[in-house]
Amino acid sequence: MNNIMDFFNIIREYWGTFMTVFSIIIAIISVLYRIKSKFTTLISSFIKDAERDTSLSNPEKMDMVISWIKDLIPRLFRVVFNDKVLRTIAENIYQDMKAYRNAYIKNKTGLELPELVEVIESSKENIDDGK
Numbered sequence: 376m377n378n379i380m381d382f383f384n385i386i387r388e389y390w391g392t393f394m395t396v397f398s399i400i401i402a403i404i405s406v407l408y409r410i411k412s413k414f415t416t417l418i419s420s421f422i423k424d425a426e427r428d429t430s431l432s433n434p435e436k437m438d439m440v441i442s443w444i445k446d447l448i449p450r451l452f453r454v455v456f457n458d459k460v461l462r463t464i465a466e467n468i469y470q471d472m473k474a475y476r477n478a479y480i481k482n483k484t485g486l487e488l489p490e491l492v493e494v495i496e497s498s499k500e501n502i503d504d505g506k
Contacts, residue, residue: 414447415468417444417447418440418444418464418465418468419468419472421440421443421444421465422440422465422468422469422472425437425439425440437462437465437466440465441458441461441462441465444456444461444464444465445458445461476488
């Protein structure tokens with residue numbers, strides 16, 4: 376019985392410290408997720424802007440996106456966020472955007488992207504033949 380009371384007394388004694396440390400950890404995690412969210416949004420907009428430029432090849436577009444990202448990152452963090460890491464991050468975000476696009480098209484039309492392109496091309500041919 377005495378051991379149980381000692382245990383609860385210790386918990387009561389350190390409860391404020393525990394809650395303070397727990398709150399700080401939750402705040403740090405929250406800030407990191409907020410930064411990640413804003414960073415992902417910026418990279419997505421960079422990818423969207425690069426895709427609009429039809430004069431560049433895909434590797435040139437990716438290099439342009441990476442250079443834009445590097446401009447955002449403070450010099451202190453460029454050791455951690457080198458070109459290889461930034462390329463991986465940008466490619467992952469691009470693949471996520473592509474998967475979202477394909478799922479959206481599939482949900483709205485019931486067709487996969489290649490099938491939809493075929494339907495559109497055959498419709499164009501039918502319209503052109505009708506003129």
